Amino acid sequence: MASAPRRPPxxxxxxxxxxxxGGTGWKGIAGQLLFAGLLVWLMSGIVINAHTxxxxxxxxxxxGFLSGTAGFSVNQALIRYSEADTYLRVFEVGLLNTxxxxxxxxxxxxxxxxxxALGRLSPNWLLARLSEGYVEIIRNLPLLFQLLFWYLxxxxxxxxxxxxxxxxxxxxxxxxxxVVPHVMPEPGAGAFVVAIVAAIAASLLMAFYAxxxxxxxxxxxxxxxxxxxxxxxxxxxxxxxxxxxxxxDLPVLRGFNFAGGTRVTPELVAxxxxxxxxxxxxxxxxxxxxxxxxxxxxxxAGASLGLSRPAILxxxxxxxxxxxxxxxxxxxxxxxxxxxxxxxxxxxxxLFSVFAGTALSxxxxxxxxxAMTMAVYLAISLVTSxxxxxxxWHIGRSQRA
Amino acid sequence: xxxxxxxxxxxxxxxxRKAPVVTTGFVGFLRTRLFNSPLNITLTFASAVLIWFAxxxxxxxxxxxxxxxxxxxxxxxxxxxxxxxxxxxxxIQAKFTQxxxxxxxxxxxxxxxxxxxxxxxxxxxxxxxxxxxxxxxAGLFFIAFPFLAFFLLxxxxxxGFVFYWLAELFGSAWKPSLTRFWxxxxxxxxxxxxxxxxxxxxxxNGRRAGLSTALTFAGIAVVIxxxxxxxxxxxxVDTRQWGGLLVTLVVSITGIAASMPVGIALALGRTSRxxxxxxxxxxxxxxxxxxxxxxxxxxxxxxxxxxxxxDFTIDALVRVLVGIALFAGAYNxxxxxx
Numbered sequence: 001m002a003s004a005p006r007r008p009p010x011x012x013x014x015x016x017x018x019x020x021x022g023g024t025g026w027k028g029i030a031g032q033l034l035f036a037g038l039l040v041w042l043m044s045g046i047v048i049n050a051h052t053x054x055x056x057x058x059x060x061x062x063x064g065f066l067s068g069t070a071g072f073s074v075n076q077a078l079i080r081y082s083e084a085d086t087y088l089r090v091f092e093v094g095l096l097n098t099x100x101x102x103x104x105x106x107x108x109x110x111x112x113x114x115x116x117a118l119g120r121l122s123p124n125w126l127l128a129r130l131s132e133g134y135v136e137i138i139r140n141l142p143l144l145f146q147l148l149f150w151y152l153x154x155x156x157x158x159x160x161x162x163x164x165x166x167x168x169x170x171x172x173x174x175x176x177x178x179v180v181p182h183v184m185p186e187p188g189a190g191a192f193v194v195a196i197v198a199a200i201a202a203s204l205l206m207a208f209y210a211x212x213x214x215x216x217x218x219x220x221x222x223x224x225x226x227x228x229x230x231x232x233x234x235x236x237x238x239x240x241x242x243x244x245x246x247x248x249d250l251p252v253l254r255g256f257n258f259a260g261g262t263r264v265t266p267e268l269v270a271x272x273x274x275x276x277x278x279x280x281x282x283x284x285x286x287x288x289x290x291x292x293x294x295x296x297x298x299x300x301a302g303a304s305l306g307l308s309r310p311a312i313l314x315x316x317x318x319x320x321x322x323x324x325x326x327x328x329x330x331x332x333x334x335x336x337x338x339x340x341x342x343x344x345x346x347x348x349x350x351l352f353s354v355f356a357g358t359a360l361s362x363x364x365x366x367x368x369x370x371a372m373t374m375a376v377y378l379a380i381s382l383v384t385s386x387x388x389x390x391x392x393w394h395i396g397r398s399q400r401a
Numbered sequence: 402x403x404x405x406x407x408x409x410x411x412x413x414x415x416x417x418r419k420a421p422v423v424t425t426g427f428v429g430f431l432r433t434r435l436f437n438s439p440l441n442i443t444l445t446f447a448s449a450v451l452i453w454f455a456x457x458x459x460x461x462x463x464x465x466x467x468x469x470x471x472x473x474x475x476x477x478x479x480x481x482x483x484x485x486x487x488x489x490x491x492x493i494q495a496k497f498t499q500x501x502x503x504x505x506x507x508x509x510x511x512x513x514x515x516x517x518x519x520x521x522x523x524x525x526x527x528x529x530x531x532x533x534x535x536x537x538x539a540g541l542f543f544i545a546f547p548f549l550a551f552f553l554l555x556x557x558x559x560x561g562f563v564f565y566w567l568a569e570l571f572g573s574a575w576k577p578s579l580t581r582f583w584x585x586x587x588x589x590x591x592x593x594x595x596x597x598x599x600x601x602x603x604x605x606n607g608r609r610a611g612l613s614t615a616l617t618f619a620g621i622a623v624v625i626x627x628x629x630x631x632x633x634x635x636x637x638v639d640t641r642q643w644g645g646l647l648v649t650l651v652v653s654i655t656g657i658a659a660s661m662p663v664g665i666a667l668a669l670g671r672t673s674r675x676x677x678x679x680x681x682x683x684x685x686x687x688x689x690x691x692x693x694x695x696x697x698x699x700x701x702x703x704x705x706x707x708x709x710x711x712d713f714t715i716d717a718l719v720r721v722l723v724g725i726a727l728f729a730g731a732y733n734x735x736x737x738x739x
Contacts, residue, residue: 020676032677039681046708053707124441125434126448338693356699366703374692374700381691 050367057364065363066091072358074349076265087359094351095376101271101350102337108276109336110329113283120288131284138281144342146278151270151346161257171261172251178264182249188238192245195238203227267348271340279336283329290325291317323395330388334381341377351376462487503644509556512635513647516553520546520654543658549624554643554651558634559625563589582631590618640718648718652725659726664733671738682734689731697724 020029054061066088073083078096081089119131138146156175158165164172164179172179203223210221239245251261294317302312341352356373360366423429435445466487468477475481477489493500502510523542526532560577561568562585568575575581597614601607628634643651670682689697701724702717709715 028675032675035677035681049710050704050707122444123434123437124444124448125430126452127444130448130452341693341695344695352693352695356696360699360703367707370696370700370704374696377693377696378688378691382687385687385691 059364061367063368065365070359074354076268076349090359091355091372094349094354097349098340098351101268101275101340101343101348104272105275105279105336105340106333108272109279109283112276112280114287116280116284117287117291120284121291135281135284138278143274143278143339144345147270147274147342147345150274151266155266155270161253170250172258175266176263177266178269179251179258179261180264181251182260182262183246184249186244186247188242189245191238191242192235195234199230199234202230267346270346271343271348275336275340279332282332286328286332287325290321293324294320327388327392330384334384337380338377499645501646503647504642505638505647506642509636509638512553516550517650552628552630552634555640556635556637558630558632562586579631586622593618640716652722655722656725656729659722660729660733663726663730664737667730667734668737671734686731686734689728694728697728700724
């Protein structure tokens with residue numbers, strides 16, 4: 001008769017020691033103590049040196065400088081900002097500008113990247129070569145160079161405001177930037193937003209219900225006409241009942257410059273173009289790799305089930321490819337956000353440029369400012385990495401199941 | 402029902418079908434890869450238009466509208482050239498040496514050339530698997546060459562050898578002179594040779610190790626004599642005068658070489674079973690990977706000097722190299738681990 005395996009005796013001290021040493025015995029613990037001692041010695045040396053050096057240079061340490069008046073202007077601020085505002089306000093302005101250009105870059109990089117990836121996989125010879133050439137050229141030139149190219153060679157060479165390139169008479173591109181219509185909210189805006197949200201929520205609910213019914217009873221419900229009607233109808237109804245949600249202030253050429261409209265600075269345009277085209281080349285390779293990594297048999301299996309080609313793509317290929325694409329794609333988004341700090345080269349007022357550039361040279365608080373700037377980028381990276389880990393864990397679980 | 406009903410047998414020859422569409426050769430290529438469906442035809446034309454819009458201005462700027470000859474900036478003005486001006490090649494010609502060497506003194510440029518010629522000469526055989534003597538080659542490239550490059554590019558000499566530095570560490574260095582330098586050198590060489598023979602297992606087994614140490618020191622002596630390192634060496638060229646491609650190559654080669662050991666150490670630390678080591682490696686890697694390179698460079702320029710003792714100054718180029726080595730090391734660690 002086989003007896004159940006005896007449970008090991010409960011010895012908390014030994015288990016604790018093993019956990020501490022990672023299973024390498026007392027030698028491991030001694031090594032760790034030595035390592036910790038070395039780290040403490042290094043850190044204390046750094047702190048003491050920094051302290052004496054700062055005292056020798058008569059620089060006050062601490063974050064008190066944040067409430068001081070900045071006294072310099074910033075040429076693009078998403079929140080109200082004037083020269084009389086504090087350094088903390090400068091920090092916020094810079095952070096918002098960084099986030100703005102990152103989001104614009106991410107949207108366009110994703111669109112261009114997916115398009116180029118599909119182009120490279122296309123059976124059309126010319127399109128495939130064109131996409132390949134794009135990827136190879138863009139990936140092999142430094143981003144800083146491309147940024148300066150767009151800013152100095154392309155945007156600065158545009159005509160002056162009087163000879164602007166017109167986009168259907170609505171927006172104008174010239175060497176002072178990109179002038180677009182200014183959007184102004186009207187009284188109907190609230191109702192319009194509510195209508196859109198309600199339409200989206202109702203459509204999602206219908207889709208959810210239809211899917212449940214399909215899985216439970218195998219019946220297919222045709223929901224998309226109703227969803228479309230809701231998505232188009234509710235906003236139109238709100239416009240009819242409550243009036244237009246927004247009005248547009250169109251730019252008009254008056255004298256030597258444009259009156260009305262919103263001017264997007266050439267720095268922002270150059271940075272957005274450079275970041276999105278550069279990252280798009282990397283995204284294209286990530287997407288192409290993901291699509292090619294799904295084995296050909298999956299496609300053939302889908303075909304032998306009688307699925308149509310779009311259905312195979314939607315139900316078989318893309319879900320499997322997405323699993324491979326998403327982690328490196330997120331990595332590229334993070335790279336884009338970090339690369340946006342190169343804005344300092346063309347004077348776009350992002351976090352790094354206004355805070356670690358202008359504010360640092362004005363106050364001399366190098367330790368605090370560099371630490372804050374690094375902390376912001378680090379926080380963005382770590383939060384995204386953590387989310388990706390959760391997603392990876394979720395995927396791993398569903399693959400095991 | 403008869404058994405020989407042959408109505409299913411064809412009585413006339415089938416009409417000749419049209420020859421199949423050509424799918425080989427140039428015409429076939431056009432048909433199958435460019436113009437095989439309405440969608441593809443549209444894509445082909447769209448691509449052609451895109452290529453035209455990208456290439457036409459480039460060629461116009463670089464070749465057609467470019468100014469090729471001239472002596473000063475007036476040659477590149479539009480009314481002088483008589484047409485809208487694109488690229489101004491005389492400018493590049495005039496500034497070419499600056500793009501390569503920066504402000505490295507003109508009469509000293511042979512040093513930069515020699516350094517990179519040596520690097521290419523040592524690297525090329527390392528990249529061909531068939532060529533023998535890889536250990537010697539790698540040793541020369543990774544250990545001897547960096548020292549040589551330092552003295553060639555920056556210049557300057559040596560006050561003494563190992564014993565001199567040891568004495569300086571204890572604060573009792575002697576006044577440098579030529580005889581003392583060579584005495585120090587030969588003492589160091591003898592000590593190194595003796596210890597190699599001892600560690601190699603006595604005269605019988607350690608002879609070869611001793612011989613190779615002697616040869617190494619002979620090589621070092623040749624370099625010292627050739628560069629006059631014992632008499633002050635080549636004139637010092639401050640790193641602030643370096644520039645252009647020279648700095649690009651120095652930073653990238655040093656960065657690649659220095660980030661490798663950092664990366665290997667961090668990768669081993671991250672996969673280690675020892676908790677403290679693992680936590681430290683993970684934190685270190687994630688920190689450097691989470692911040693942009695430009696903040697790392699600012700960190701190296703503004704904060705590194707603060708962290709060092711007050712009387713200890715560190716060259717600006719070295720600060721950048723430290724920053725790049727740590728940054729690239731963290732990225733390498735993840736590649737090596739994977």
